[in-house]
Amino acid sequence: MLRRFSTSVRHLKKFQLDPNYKFKCGLEIHTQLKTKYKLFSLSETSFNEAPNTKVSYFDIGLPGSQPKLNPEALYLALVAATAFNCDIQSFSTFDRKHYFYPDQPLGYQITQHYHPIAKNGFVQLNSKFDGIESDKIINLEQVQIEQDTGKTVNFDDKITIDLNRSNTPLIEVVTKPDFEDIKQVRAFVKKYQMLVSHLGICSGDMETGAIRVDANISVNGNDRVEIKNLGSSGEVVAALQYEYRRQIGEIQKGNKIVQETRGWDGATTVSLRRKENALDYRYVPDSELEVVRVDENIGKKIQEKLPDLPDTILERLTSEPYNLTLNQARNLFNEPLTLQYYLSFFKIYTEDLKQPSKSANNWVLEELITSFAKVEHPFDVTLITPKALIEIAQAVLDEGISLTAARILLRHLIENPADIDRPLDEVIEQLDLHKPSSISKEDLDEAITDLCQTIIEENEKIVQNIKRGQVNAVQSLIGKAMKETQGKIHAKEFKQKFTELLGIN
Amino acid sequence: MIRPIVILRRFNSSYLNTKQQIDKFLSQPTWSVKQLMKPNQDSINKITIDSNVIRKMLALSGLKSDITPEREQELINALKSQMTFIGHLYNENEMNQETESSNDSIFRLIATDHKANPPLTLDTLLEQIEKLPSEVNSEKGEHGFDITEINSRNDHFFTIKTK
Numbered sequence: 058m059l060r061r062f063s064t065s066v067r068h069l070k071k072f073q074l075d076p077n078y079k080f081k082c083g084l085e086i087h088t089q090l091k092t093k094y095k096l097f098s099l100s101e102t103s104f105n106e107a108p109n110t111k112v113s114y115f116d117i118g119l120p121g122s123q124p125k126l127n128p129e130a131l132y133l134a135l136v137a138a139t140a141f142n143c144d145i146q147s148f149s150t151f152d153r154k155h156y157f158y159p160d161q162p163l164g165y166q167i168t169q170h171y172h173p174i175a176k177n178g179f180v181q182l183n184s185k186f187d188g189i190e191s192d193k194i195i196n197l198e199q200v201q202i203e204q205d206t207g208k209t210v211n212f213d214d215k216i217t218i219d220l221n222r223s224n225t226p227l228i229e230v231v232t233k234p235d236f237e238d239i240k241q242v243r244a245f246v247k248k249y250q251m252l253v254s255h256l257g258i259c260s261g262d263m264e265t266g267a268i269r270v271d272a273n274i275s276v277n278g279n280d281r282v283e284i285k286n287l288g289s290s291g292e293v294v295a296a297l298q299y300e301y302r303r304q305i306g307e308i309q310k311g312n313k314i315v316q317e318t319r320g321w322d323g324a325t326t327v328s329l330r331r332k333e334n335a336l337d338y339r340y341v342p343d344s345e346l347e348v349v350r351v352d353e354n355i356g357k358k359i360q361e362k363l364p365d366l367p368d369t370i371l372e373r374l375t376s377e378p379y380n381l382t383l384n385q386a387r388n389l390f391n392e393p394l395t396l397q398y399y400l401s402f403f404k405i406y407t408e409d410l411k412q413p414s415k416s417a418n419n420w421v422l423e424e425l426i427t428s429f430a431k432v433e434h435p436f437d438v439t440l441i442t443p444k445a446l447i448e449i450a451q452a453v454l455d456e457g458i459s460l461t462a463a464r465i466l467l468r469h470l471i472e473n474p475a476d477i478d479r480p481l482d483e484v485i486e487q488l489d490l491h492k493p494s495s496i497s498k499e500d501l502d503e504a505i506t507d508l509c510q511t512i513i514e515e516n517e518k519i520v521q522n523i524k525r526g527q528v529n530a531v532q533s534l535i536g537k538a539m540k541e542t543q544g545k546i547h548a549k550e551f552k553q554k555f556t557e558l559l560g561i562n
Numbered sequence: 563m564i565r566p567i568v569i570l571r572r573f574n575s576s577y578l579n580t581k582q583q584i585d586k587f588l589s590q591p592t593w594s595v596k597q598l599m600k601p602n603q604d605s606i607n608k609i610t611i612d613s614n615v616i617r618k619m620l621a622l623s624g625l626k627s628d629i630t631p632e633r634e635q636e637l638i639n640a641l642k643s644q645m646t647f648i649g650h651l652y653n654e655n656e657m658n659q660e661t662e663s664s665n666d667s668i669f670r671l672i673a674t675d676h677k678a679n680p681p682l683t684l685d686t687l688l689e690q691i692e693k694l695p696s697e698v699n700s701e702k703g704e705h706g707f708d709i710t711e712i713n714s715r716n717d718h719f720f721t722i723k724t725k
Contacts, residue, residue, distance in 0.1 A: 099698040101705065114703040117713075117720070122702065128690035131682075147681060150670065157624030161723050210719060217719030302674040337622055342670040350681040356683040546685050 072298050074238050078276050078305045082242055083295065085271040086249060087227050088259045089205060090133045096204050096226035097124030097167065097346075102315035104265055108210075108219035116224040118162030123345050126151075130226035131349065132173050133258045134202045135359055137228055138355050140256055142199055143178030145356040151202075151346040153340040160207035164349075166202035168229075170340045174349065180245060180252075186383070187244040195245055196233040203227050232525040234273065234281075239297050246270060246290040251367050255390075272297055276304040278351065280316035284326055294434050296321040350444040350538065370396075378407060378414045385422055394438045406450060420450050424460075428467035441470060448481050461544025462490040492545050507548060509554045512537050515552040523559055531555050595647075609645050611638050 071290075074080050094224045095102055098112035115122035132537045138145050150172040153165035177340050178197035182189055199466055205227050207220035250268060254261025259268060271295050275281040284300060287293045303326065319326040330336075351360075365373075366389060373379070381389070389396040399421045406417040425446060429436045449466060458466065462485075468489060470477050476484050480556035485491055496504075513520055522530045531552065536552040556562070578584050616637050620627040631636075673679065698704045709716045 098702060099694060109704055109709045109716075109720065112703070112706065112709070117709075117712075119703075127692065127694070128687050128722060130689050131690060135687075155622075158620075172663070206580045214723050217721050219719055227609075254709060338617070339622070341665045342668065344669045344671050347671055347673065348678070351687075352681040352683040355682070355684050357689075511612075 072239065074301070074415070075305060078301070078308070079238075079278070080238055080301055081234050081271045081275045081281075082236040082239075082244065082277070084230075084232045084245070085273075086230045086232075086246075087205075087269045087271075088137075088229060088253055089267040090130050090226040091257055091259050092127060092129040092226055094127050094129060095224040096127055096130050096202070097224055098122075099127070102225050105222050106221055106530075109221060111221040112223065116162075118164070124151075124167060126346060126349065127226065128201060131174075131351075133226075134200060134228050135351070135355060136256055136363070137230070137253065137258050138175030138178065138200045139356050139359045139363065140229065140252055140258075141175075141180060141200065143175035143197060143200055143356075145351065147351055148172060148351050149174045149349045151343040152340050152348075153343050154340055156336055156338060158206070158209075159216060160209045160220070160223070162207070162220060166204050166206065166527070167343055167346070169201035171342070173199040173201035177304075180239060180248060181368075182244050182248065183368055186368055187248055188389075189240050191243045193235075193237075193241055195235045196242070198233055199229040201229050202383035203229055203230075206353060217413050218322060222241060239294055239301070242272070243290055243294050243512070246293055248367075255367050256363070265421065274300050274304070276301060276308065276314070277306070279314040279330075282314065282316070282326075283318045285318055285320055285329065287321055292321060292323075294328055297479060299324075300326050334349060359435065365414070368556050371503070379403065379418070381412055381422075382420060385418070395436070398423045398438040398443055401503070402446055403540075405443065405447050410454065412450075412454070420446060424464065425456065428464060429471055432468050432471050434471050440474060441467065443469070444480075446479060452485065454479065456492065457546055458485060458490050459492060461506075461539050461548070463544075466490060466542055490545065501546075505550060505554050507537055508541060508560070509534075509551065509558055512541075513555075513558060520559065523561065528561055531559070531561065605646055605649060608641055609639050611640050616641075 060258050073144040088100075092102055094100065095113070095116060095141045098113040098115040103111040113122070115124060135145060151167050152170040153163075154168050155169060158165060158487075163484055171381050176199045178200065180195045180197065182193040182195060184190060205222050205225040207218055210219060225322075232245075236245070250261050250263065251266070253259040261267065262268075265289060272284045272287060272293060273281045274284065274297055282304070284296050284299060288294055299321075300319070307314055316332040318329045318331075320329050321327075324481060357393045371383070371386050374381045374389060375383055378480055379386075389399055402421050403417045404413065406412050406420065411487055425441065426436060448465050453460055453463050465489065466481075466485060469484070496555035516537070519530050519533055534555050535548050535551045536553075539546075539548055539556055578587055585662055613634060617627045620629070709718075711722065713721075715721050
């Protein structure tokens with residue numbers, strides 16, 4: 058509790074860089090690839106399965122087992138390299154990085170130390186979409202393919218290991234130290250996360266450890282400090298803010314910044330090891346894995362097949378003809394099925410029915426979504442199809458039903474999905490939602506007058522407020538009238554009648 | 563490097579005609595590995611291995627580093643002998659070469675016929691992915707297996723230490 062409290066207090070204080078202390082940062086991002094199988098064996102990748110049920114002999118390092126590169130992992134690494142504008146290397150190799158740890162059964166991790174699969178990319182941060190003040194390019198050093206480790210679970214009397222995660226494919230993306238403030242780091246991590254999940258490279262879930270970040274930070278050109286294993290964009294920001302302040306504190310005390318590796322415990326960064334104790338990984342080529350040679354045009358071919366990238370989609374949705382707000386566009390982007398729904402409804406509504414785009418947006422983003430919320434039903438694009446929604450919108454346009462009646466109809470259909478397949482007119486009839494067309498204008502006017510008078514009599518308090526000058530309170534009376542008539546009569550007619558009866562100007 | 567030739571010459575002569583002669587010859591070696599590893603004070607002096615190196619090597623090897631000073635000295639001596647021996651494996655002129663700073667080219671796997679596979683195209687790569695489900699192999703344990711078969715103490719988890 059204490060930790061949570063202190064963290065939240067720190068977040069409340071607005072963080073700002075001190076112009077006297079220059080912030081510089083680079084990231085290493087480990088990203089689990091969304092493959093069916095593992096990197097060098099064909100046991101399945103998994104999350105949260107019973108321990109050691111997703112392991113092959115190679116994954117647990119049994120003698121005699123040998124690695125064979127899974128082409129799925131190579132493909133996804135190439136997609137990532139293409140999306141990050143990297144130079145794909147036609148020659149790349151695998152090497153062994155040695156260190157002893159219980160969750161690493163081979164005694165080494167297979168990685169790409171000498172010849173990574175891709176070099177020299179960049180990610181463009183955009184002031185319009187990424188919440189930063191000005192556009193910024195973050196250059197990438199390289200993308201390398203490597204294995205994940207297992208997990209060590211310590212109990213009181215023994216050390217136990219789950220190797221389900223062992224040999225899961227990862228890419229490590231290394232940026233240049235191009236970040237000049239923490240907002241850029243945050244924007245980059247979010248953008249990276251969005252990009253890899255949009256392209257199906259990774260689930261994008263930082264909470265499940267699918268993306269883990271190491272951050273290198275230096276202040277005023279002093280030695281850099283590496284903060285290992287940050288699990289969310291929030292953690293990255295909090296750890297960097299803490300570490301920036303800590304280093305300034307050291308500099309102000311006249312202390313030297315020690316080059317070291319630190320960990321984040323949720324509240325502070327803690328020293329793990331210093332440079333002189335840095336691990337010597339004794340890299341050697343993996344003598345069981347062949348050199349990877351890819352066609353020099355493979356990047357171009359992948360580029361041709363890539364779907365539109367997030368920025369392109371957001372740009373399109375926030376421009377003509379859609380003109381959505383950035384938030385609406387982001388929400389739709391995050392829900393691909395809803396986006397698809399929106400686009401097909403928009404096309405028919407604006408092109409075939411020749412209606413304005415604003416009204417199309419309103420039907421999907423307001424009327425449809427609100428109707429689901431009102432009846433407490435989770436939003437489901439398959440329930441009311443774009444075609445069904447068009448039919449309802451058409452009925453309103455033809456003045457067969459009012460907008461209020463359409464809302465009642467939508468809620469009814471959500472709650473009674475069986476009625477969706479019935480002819481719409483029949484359902485409208487059953488719910489008695491048609492505008493009264495068979496009675497004369499005089500009779501209708503009389504009925505409206507009667508209803509309004511009754512409402513006025515029953516709502517004395519509201520009426521007094523209106524008479525005291527709270528003119529807007531009339532909306533509440535109109536709402537009651539609409540409810541009473543199930544939206545069959547347009548609100549403006551009630552407004553007119555109440556205005557007349559109450560003598561409002 | 564001269565010695566094998568000497569042996570060969572002797573072998574070719576009528577010197578080793580009977581089993582006894584061969585036995586006798588083999589029982590009187592003209593040189594030994596020990597001799598080769600015999601410390602040469604000059605080369606030993608050039609090798610600097612201190613306590614820090616030993617302790618770091620122990621840590622990197624995952625071995626205990628709480629050793630006595632005597633044991634530490636033994637390890638230093640052993641390492642120095644090994645380095646002297648390795649020095650003998652190089653030709654005279656190679657001995658003075660600078661230390662290899664990268665292992666990049668050593669033990670890199672090459673194709674058996676020394677002919678590299680043609681570079682992977684996108685189509686080939688996608689075809690390989692298509693075929694994967696048919697390549698899952700039970701003999702490699704890829705359908706999963708019971709880890710207690712390896713060690714009965716592995717109850718759901720691999721257990722490396724019981725206090």
